[in-house]
Amino acid sequence: MAGRIGVFVCECKGQVSGTIDVARVCAAARALPDVGFAEQVGMLCGEADLGAAVRRLRDSGSDRMLFAGCSPRSSLKFPEERIARVMGGLGQPAALFEVANIREQCAWQHADREQATRKAVDLVRMAHARLVTLEPPPEPVPLPSRALVVGGGPAGLQAAKDLEAAGVEVTLVERRPWLGGRLCQLLRIYQSEGWPSVCDSSCVGPVQAKGVMLSERIRAYTRARVTAVKRIDGRFRVTVDASPEYVDPGLCISCGECARVCPEETPRLADEGLSRRKAIDKEFERALPDVYSIVEEACTRCGACVPACPTQAIDLSRQPRTFTEDYGAVFLAAGVEALDLSSYPQYLRSHPNVVTGIEFEQIMARGFKRPSDGRVPEQVVFVQCAGSRAGPDKEVGGVPYCSKTCCAVTVKQVDRMAVANPAIEATVVYYRDMRTYERALESLYQNLRNVGIEFVNGEVTGIEGNGDGRLSLSVAPCVSGDADEEPEALSLEADLVVLAAAQEPARGSAELYRMFGVGTDRHGFPIENQPRLFRPTESLVNRVFVVGESTGPKAVQQCAEQGSAAAMRALPELLAGRALPPRFASRVDARRCIKCRVCETVCPHGAIRITEEGAASDPAFCQACGLCAAACPVHAAELANFTDRQILAQAKVAFRELPAGEPRILALLCYWCSYSAADFAGVERVRAPANYRVIRIRCSSSVNTGLVLEMFRLGVDGILVAGCPEKSCHHLWGNFLADKRTDLARALLSQLGVEPGRLRFEYIGAPMQAKLMTALRDMDGKLRKLGRNPAARAAGGA
């Protein structure tokens, strides 16, 4: 490839050339292998210079570009995304360029012209060392334009409808017999930030579900579940088990004749078992699909329903349906459900008149009749934070987080009750705060206070049954900062208690997330992809979207918003029918792989699969963190365009221009956060020691300890590895892995007599340039005292 590299060194109209001798940098670049030309430009981001540069590249037949100028990451005018476009415009693979960051990380940081110029030459050499070995990015991976939605609640239905509207084929899988999810179990749904208006679920439930049922591009399966998932070539091969279709939906007219003759009864799911249904029945009148269903466990196969059906819709010999299909994207809307409070005896969950919020919705629908005897209660006590916000200050346990929707739901319920039956006395016991979130709900809450509904601040620490269906509640005061208020224990009487139960991931969802390779947090909620702010609904696995309450309790409206957002996120790839793997996609050489599964363990993105031949990395799932490559004990895994050889090639030339005796400091900075911090230092014109060089690595954990040792052997005096701040790594745990391995390597080095201070790890976010500079200055100072790296001398290194 002799002479195919075009080099542009940008003066940035004095911002670079004011400090750096650009002509000297150009001359140095010209001397490098395969360089066709190296030219000085005034401002490459300007249309005139850029146009001329593109012509120059085209006329000279260059296929690679080395740009020395502003930061590829932080430049606001000429970032790497724009350079990739320029390369694409030349008809070259967009990946074949490299940037020597001589502005933010050189001219803007060093005052001494000689030092800055020397560093700039080294930076160009380093960029060149990478550039000559770059390869085009992997080919696009074809994807089926078909989506799977798991969960038929408001979020899942919304995603399905929006995808369908855009022309995507959708399969929807719902475990319960109806579509609409918990929305259908709520009597009224609050709907607006602005004013306290409500929708009725018997209206909006079917409206949402109808859109799905009537669509030709959506196939909806109720009483169905995902049983197996394989991630192959960017797609999801999913096996779904659906219950037998005993009642033909095309023939069923929902007349109810079958239920009338059915002799078997079973608790009704839709009202949380407050009433009973027949083994063949409909869960509720307005349920969709509009078809009667059989509860397997309750049906005795007596056959009484078969002749009763006027349309001969019933066939008890039908078998379960199982199918396997490939999908290009998956939407997990598995939702939440109430924490099982029976393990907290304080709440007396076994008492019929102690109910959860969702059960109370059904009680409201039945004229407020209490379960024990069907009488309308006189006093209802609502208990907030039942199982939520558990912590050292709270007596009863549960989950530590706020379940977020309960306060608003309670306010809505108290309001409904006050309107519908003013004779019932309502008391709300809230733990520490009422948090209604939506603007409308806050005004409703204030309104309730104004009309005299009693709100008691405290924690319910015990409920006792007094016989005759009555209950008494012990309320401990919340620890308050207010010294004037003498906290006192209270006792409340009630004949119905409504527990605002904590919400936790729906049972069975853990297995679902595991099958799709989606990591979960300690509460079982799926982890969202970093940076979470701007990647709404993305899980850690490409094209697996987590929507609705699956990531935490939400209002119905927010669930629908998430369904829409996820559909929008997925559409570009689904409609194009292909995924573009990253230019740094990982690959595993099966000939070396020993199936130790370390790569699979560390991959946060579910991109590694263990096959008969060995581990395989799927480029369409790979997010190019490099964790697999650095952890692979036999170097079978590596990242394209980020190989050990390429990193070492950069390290080898990094200090050619550094005068002897100056400590050689190599900073291995993670692609997004820590590299930006080095840029920001320049942006703020922070003066830095001129003897450090940066290699922009992928995740901080993408560099193997062997490379670090090899760098020391090559004569580097100090190495700083830096990654994203804690809890903010783009690859879930990459920064922690790097931190841990650095500790281990330091222990090893110190046994070898190498001062552990020569190797350090820091958590450095983009705006933490001060921390980066402190670390560099500190290393520089220490290394000047320590002198040359003894390892390099002992090994006879450079």
Next chain:
Amino acid sequence: MTEKVKIAMTWAAACGGCDVALLDLEERLLDLTRIADVVYWPVALDFKRRDLAALPDGGLDIGLFNGAVRTSEQEEDALLLRRKAKVLVAFGACAAFGGVPGLANLSDREGIFATAYGSTPSTENPNGLRPEPRCVVNGGERTLPEFHDTVRSLAQVAAVDLVLPGCPPPAERLIDLVEAVARFAATGETPPCGTVLAHDKALCDECPRNSTRRGGRVSEFRRPHEVLADPEVCFLEQGLLCLGIATRGGCGLSCLKANMPCRGCFGPTAQALDPAAEALSALGSIAGDANENDVPAHVMKRGVQSIRDPAGTFYRFTLPSACLNRAVRDVPAEKSP
């Protein structure tokens, strides 16, 4: 080829196990004697060094060298064997990578002498005598081999044609060696310089316990004496540090069959940048629970902190051939200009 192959074996900084291991060939040892004449084997037969020296250069066909190179005498032996042998074999882990004696590179001559001739509880040396390369006794000069500061592998002293790893090399690989000798006897063919008589892939690949590997994290590494290990389950799954992930296979799995994790005597695979770093990277990556975002740093690091003595663990057989092949002490700091 009518003439028998001439073969020699010598030892250096070694325990003698390699010499004994030759007997593990059992009746195949007779095959070896059918095709080869042992012309020098100080451990077993009454030869003197001058017998070897008397051979013309290149007059020996196969030279087997076991042990690391620690003294000037061993270095001379290595160079002598190299000169005489057409094929020089690094026999066993010590010759191949420095072996257990190589761990002495964590110290140096002075450190070792200070301990051995000074500070051990059983040492009585009131005059502080140390072995000296030269001394005058009764008017005559007596010499001792010089004790080097650094232990080296054979390859760091002389060009090695064949590497036979293991501590000691197992019978299966010795048979490979016999076959290589036979091939040489029949055809005069020598394997490419640096050929390793072992498998290219790491041990995990052939481990019968590999199928039990689930790929979980290791909360804390425990040492073999702390656990009653399940004889069929992957050691890593049991929290035992096993180097099978980064050590060449082909050892015959004798440690694993004895329910002991791999300690690395077959050395690193060809791709390794350093004999310790790859295993360290891999095990450091899976050490600890997968809940780093939820726990404080000292809990997060419990897993890696449970890996005690990383140098002794990961360089047990390989320190002299490592990237940084010895501990560095007393290097005067350069003054900054």
